[in-house]
Amino acid sequence: PDTRYLADYQPFPFILEETRLDFDLAPDATRVRANLKMRPRDATKDLVLDGGSAVELLSLHIDGKVPDPALVARDDETLTIAAAALPDAPFSLTTEVRIDPSSNTAFEGLYLSGGMFCTQCEAEGFRHITFYPDRPDVMAPFRVTIRSEKPILLSNGNPVSVGDGVAEWHDPWPKPAYLFALVAGDLVAVRDVFTTRSGRRVDLNVWVRPGDQDRAGFAMESLIKSMKWDEDVYGREYDLDVFNIVAVDDFNMGAMENKGLNIFNSKLVLASPETATDADYERIESVIAHEYFHNWTGNRITCRDWFQLCLKEGLTVFRDQQFTSDMRSAPVKRIEDVRALRARQFREDQGPLAHPVRPDNYQEINNFYTATVYEKGAEVIGMLKRLVGDDGYARALDLYFERHDGEAATIEDWLKVFEDATGRDLTQFKRWYTDAGTPHLTMAEDWDEAASGGQLTLTFSQRTPPTPGQDDKPPRVIPVAVGLIGPNGDEVQATRMLEMTEAQQSFSFDGLGARPVVSALRGFSAPVVLDRNIDDATRAFLLAHDTDPFARWEAGRDLAMSALISLSQGQAAGADYIDAIGRLAADDGADPAFRALCLMLPGDEEIATRLAAEGVTPDPDAIHSARDDLARRVADAHADLLSDLYDSMAVSGAYSPDARSAERRSLRIAALGLLNRIDRGDRAEVLFGTAGNMTERMAALICLIRRGRGQAALEALHDQFDDNRLVMDKWFSVQVMAADPAQASGIAQRLAARNDFDWKNPNRFRALLGGLAGNHAGFHAADGSGYDFTADWLMRMDKVNPQIAARMSTAFETWPRYDAERRENARAALQRMAAMDGISRNLREMVSRMIA
Ligand code: HT7
Numbered sequence: 001p002d003t004r005y006l007a008d009y010q011p012f013p014f015i016l017e018e019t020r021l022d023f024d025l026a027p028d029a030t031r032v033r034a035n036l037k038m039r040p041r042d043a044t045k046d047l048v049l050d051g052g053s054a055v056e057l058l059s060l061h062i063d064g065k066v067p068d069p070a071l072v073a074r075d076d077e078t079l080t081i082a083a084a085a086l087p088d089a090p091f092s093l094t095t096e097v098r099i100d101p102s103s104n105t106a107f108e109g110l111y112l113s114g115g116m117f118c119t120q121c122e123a124e125g126f127r128h129i130t131f132y133p134d135r136p137d138v139m140a141p142f143r144v145t146i147r148s149e150k151p152i153l154l155s156n157g158n159p160v161s162v163g164d165g166v167a168e169w170h171d172p173w174p175k176p177a178y179l180f181a182l183v184a185g186d187l188v189a190v191r192d193v194f195t196t197r198s199g200r201r202v203d204l205n206v207w208v209r210p211g212d213q214d215r216a217g218f219a220m221e222s223l224i225k226s227m228k229w230d231e232d233v234y235g236r237e238y239d240l241d242v243f244n245i246v247a248v249d250d251f252n253m254g255a256m257e258n259k260g261l262n263i264f265n266s267k268l269v270l271a272s273p274e275t276a277t278d279a280d281y282e283r284i285e286s287v288i289a290h291e292y293f294h295n296w297t298g299n300r301i302t303c304r305d306w307f308q309l310c311l312k313e314g315l316t317v318f319r320d321q322q323f324t325s326d327m328r329s330a331p332v333k334r335i336e337d338v339r340a341l342r343a344r345q346f347r348e349d350q351g352p353l354a355h356p357v358r359p360d361n362y363q364e365i366n367n368f369y370t371a372t373v374y375e376k377g378a379e380v381i382g383m384l385k386r387l388v389g390d391d392g393y394a395r396a397l398d399l400y401f402e403r404h405d406g407e408a409a410t411i412e413d414w415l416k417v418f419e420d421a422t423g424r425d426l427t428q429f430k431r432w433y434t435d436a437g438t439p440h441l442t443m444a445e446d447w448d449e450a451a452s453g454g455q456l457t458l459t460f461s462q463r464t465p466p467t468p469g470q471d472d473k474p475p476r477v478i479p480v481a482v483g484l485i486g487p488n489g490d491e492v493q494a495t496r497m498l499e500m501t502e503a504q505q506s507f508s509f510d511g512l513g514a515r516p517v518v519s520a521l522r523g524f525s526a527p528v529v530l531d532r533n534i535d536d537a538t539r540a541f542l543l544a545h546d547t548d549p550f551a552r553w554e555a556g557r558d559l560a561m562s563a564l565i566s567l568s569q570g571q572a573a574g575a576d577y578i579d580a581i582g583r584l585a586a587d588d589g590a591d592p593a594f595r596a597l598c599l600m601l602p603g604d605e606e607i608a609t610r611l612a613a614e615g616v617t618p619d620p621d622a623i624h625s626a627r628d629d630l631a632r633r634v635a636d637a638h639a640d641l642l643s644d645l646y647d648s649m650a651v652s653g654a655y656s657p658d659a660r661s662a663e664r665r666s667l668r669i670a671a672l673g674l675l676n677r678i679d680r681g682d683r684a685e686v687l688f689g690t691a692g693n694m695t696e697r698m699a700a701l702i703c704l705i706r707r708g709r710g711q712a713a714l715e716a717l718h719d720q721f722d723d724n725r726l727v728m729d730k731w732f733s734v735q736v737m738a739a740d741p742a743q744a745s746g747i748a749q750r751l752a753a754r755n756d757f758d759w760k761n762p763n764r765f766r767a768l769l770g771g772l773a774g775n776h777a778g779f780h781a782a783d784g785s786g787y788d789f790t791a792d793w794l795m796r797m798d799k800v801n802p803q804i805a806a807r808m809s810t811a812f813e814t815w816p817r818y819d820a821e822r823r824e825n826a827r828a829a830l831q832r833m834a835a836m837d838g839i840s841r842n843l844r845e846m847v848s849r850m851i852a
C-alpha cells in the first residue's frame with residue numbers, strides 16, 4: 001500500500017511562482033511563515049501539500065483570508081485544501097507553523113548539530129519544515145528571512161541584507177524544495193574569490209567551527225579547482241555572487257548540493273596532515289567537486305521525480321570521476337573506481353536488494369541512494385560516451401544544457417539529447433536503465449592460422465542472472481574494448497570497440513600471422529563480469545605486457561583471485577601469481593600507485609562475491625586464511641624487494657597531499673602490509689612512532705592490530721586525539737575492521753559500551769558498525785554474533801534515525817549466499833528486526849526486501 005510507482009506520475013496541478021520563507025529560529029520552537037504564490041493549472045483539483053506529523057499548523061490564509069475549516073484537512077503526512085476553497089486565478093497561500101529542531105534526531109529537515117541550526121532536505125526533508133509541494137518538479141525562486149541570535153545566518157542564493165539578528169537571502173534560480181538550505185551558527189570562514197570566465201566575481205567561503213579554520217584550506221583549493229575544471233571541460237559557469245560551504249558534525253550522508261549553500265559532513269571538509277589520510281584528502285577533493293558539479297547537473301537541470309535520481313547522481317559521479325582522473329593518475333582512478341563498483345554495486349546486484357539504475361517503484365526513496373543509482377549510473381554514462389565517441393558526447397551534453405536548463409527532466413529526455421545529437425537509436429541501450437543485474441559476458445576464442453593470414457574470431461555470449469521481479473533479461477548493448485598482444489609482447493591490434501547487441505555475437509581479426517593474446521574489456525568498458533577460459537601463464541603474460549593499464553592490473557587481479565579461490569578450497573596454488581607480482585613490483589617504469597594496486601590482494605568480501613557469482617558457497621574463514629597465506633608467501637618470496645620499496649618510497653620533507661607524494665606513500669604502505677606478515681610488526685611499530693602524517697600512522701596501526709600488537713598505539717592515538725571527533729571515528733573503526741575475525745564482534749561490543757561511543761552521531765555509529773561489516777569473516781561469524789550485535793544496534797538506531805539504520809542494514813544484503821548455519825542466523829536477525837514494534841518505513845522496506 002505504501003509503494004510508489006514510476007508509472008503513476010502526474011504533474012502537480014498548480015504552478016508555484018514564488019516562495020517566501022520567514023524563520024524565527026529557536027531550538028525547541030522555531031516558527032516558519034511560508035508565503036507561496038500559486039496559480040492553478042487545473043482548477044478542479046484540491047491542493048495537497050506535504051507536511052510531516054511534527055509540523056504544527058498555527059495559521060493558514062488564502063489571499064489573506066482564513067478558509068472554511070471544513071475545506072481543510074490534515075493527516076499525518078499532508079495538508080489538503082479543497083478546490084472549493086481556492087480561487088480560479090493566481091493566489092497567495094500563507095501558513096505559519098511551529099517545529100522543534102531540538103528533538104529532530106533523524107537529521108532530516110531543520111535540526112541542531114552542536115548548537116548550530118542546519119537543514120537537510122533531500123529527498124523529502126522540506127516537508128518537516130513547513131507545508132509545501134515537496135516534489136522535485138515544483139520549482140520556484142526563493143526569498144528567505146532568518147531571525148536568530150546566532151552570528152552567521154545563511155541560506156541559498158545571494159545575500160540581500162545582513163543585519164543584527166536578521167538576514168535576508170534571495171535565490172533567483174527556480175529550485176525544488178529539496179535544494180533549500182539554512183544554516184545559523186557560530187561559524188568562521190576560510191575565504192577566497194573566484195572570477196568566472198565571463199568576469200563574475202564570486203565570493204567563496206568554507207564555514208567551520210572556530211578553531212577548525214586551519215583544516216579547511218584543502219577544501220577551498222578543491223573548490224577552486226572544481227570551478228575552473230567545469231568551465232574548461234563542460235563550459236559550465238557558476239551563476240551566483242557567493243558560494244558557501246558549511247561543515248557539520250551530524251550529517252546523514254557525505255554532503256549536499258543545496259543551491260549556493262553546500263552542506264558537508266565535516267569529515268569531507270576538514271583535513272590536516274596529522275589527522276587525515278591521503279585517501280581522506282582525495283575523497284574531500286572529489287566530493288567538493290561532486291557537490292559543486294551538481295550546480296548544473298542536478299540544480300539548474302533537476303529530476304522530474306525521484307525515480308530519475310540517476311539523472312543527476314549518475315551524471316555527477318561520472319563528472320567527478322573525470323575530474324579526479326584529470327587531477328590525478330587516470331589509470332589509477334579507473335582501477336579504484338572499478339574496485340569500488342565491484343565491492344559495492346556488484347554485491348548489491350547479486351542479492352535481494354538488486355534494482356535497476358532507474359527503479360520503477362519504491363516505498364522509501366532514501367533507500368535508493370545506492371551504488372546502483374550512483375556508481376552504475378556513472379558507468380552507464382561512460383558506456384554511452386564510448387558508444388557515441390567524445391565529440392558525440394560533447395554535442396549531446398551541450399544540447400542537454402541548452403534544452404533542459406531550468407527544467408525537471410527524465411531519463412527519456414537525457415537519452416533523447418544523445419539521439420538527437422548523434423543520430424543514434426538508443427532504444428536497446430535504455431535497458432541499462434530499466435533492467436537490474438550484472439551481465440555475465442563469456443568470451444570464446446577461435447584461431448585459424450590458415451584463414452585470412454591468421455584469423456582470430458572472438459565469440460561473446462551474454463546472460464544476466466534473474467533479479468527480484470525481473471526474470472527475463474533481454475540482451476543489452478555492450479561495448480567491449482579489445483586489443484591484441486603478439487607473442488613477443490608487442491601490441492598487434494590497438495584498442496577496438498566491439499559493439500555487442502545480440503545474445504551471442506562473433507567478431508574477427510585478420511592478418512595476424514601468429515596467434516595473439518587477447519586483452520579484453522580494456523578500461524573496463526562495460527560493467528559486466530567477463531568469463532574467459534584463460535590459464536595463469538597467459539594472465540602473467542598480460543600482466544607483463546598489456547598496454548592498457550586497467551587490463552594489465554586486471555590480469556594480476558585474476559591471477560591472485562584464481563590462487564585465492566583454489567587456496568580457499570584447500571588446493572595448493574599461487575606460484576604463478578607470486579612470480580608475476582614480483583616482476584611487476586620491481587618494474588620501476590610502472591608508476592608507484594599502479595604497482596601498489598597490483599600488490600593489494602582482493603579483499604575477503606570481493607573473493608566471496610566472485611565465488612558466489614560462480615555458484616560456490618563462500619566460507620568466510622577459509623577465505624580469510626587463504627588471503628593470509630598468500631600474502632605471507634608473497635612477503636617471503638620478495639622480502640628484499642619489498643624492503644627496498646618500503647625504504648625507497650619514503651617521501652622526505654614536510655607532508656604534502658599532492659598526487660605524486662600520495663602515490664609513493666601508497667606503494668610504501670602496500671610493501672609494509674606484506675612485510676608485516678613476516679617482520680612481526682617491527683617496521684610498523686617504528687613507523688607509527690615516527691611518521692608525521694596520518695596516512696602512514698594509520699597504515700602502521702592497522703599492521704600492528706593485525707599482529708595483535710595494537711594496544712599501545714591505540715592508547716597513544718587516543719591520548720593525542722581524544723578531542724578530535726574525526727580521528728576518534730577512525731580509532732573506533734580500525735580496531736574492529738582490522739581485528740582477528742574471531743574477536744571482532746566482542747571488540748565491537750566492548751567499544752559500544754564506552755561513554756564516548758556517541759552513537760547518535762552518524763559518523764560514530766558508522767565507524768563502529770561499518771567497521772564490523774567491513775570485517776568479512778567477523779561480521780559473518782558462524783555463531784551469528786556479528787549479525788546479532790548489528791541487528792540490536794540497528795533496532796536501537798531506527799527509533800532515532802531511520803535513514804542511518806536502513807542504510808547500515810545493507811550489511812546483511814549478501815546473507816543468502818552463505819551456508820545453512822549462517823543463513824539461519826542471519827534470517828533470525830532480519831526477522832527480529834522485521835518484527836520490531838514501531839519499525840520505520842525505511843528499515844521495514846529494507847528488511848522485507850532482504851527476507852522476501
Ligand atoms: N544529493 C545528495 C544526496 C542525499 C543526501 C545528502 C545528505 C544527507 C541526506 C541525503 N539524502 C540524499 C548528496 C549527493 O549525492 O551529492
Ligand code: ZN
Pocket residue numbers: 290294312313316
Ligand atoms: Zn550527488
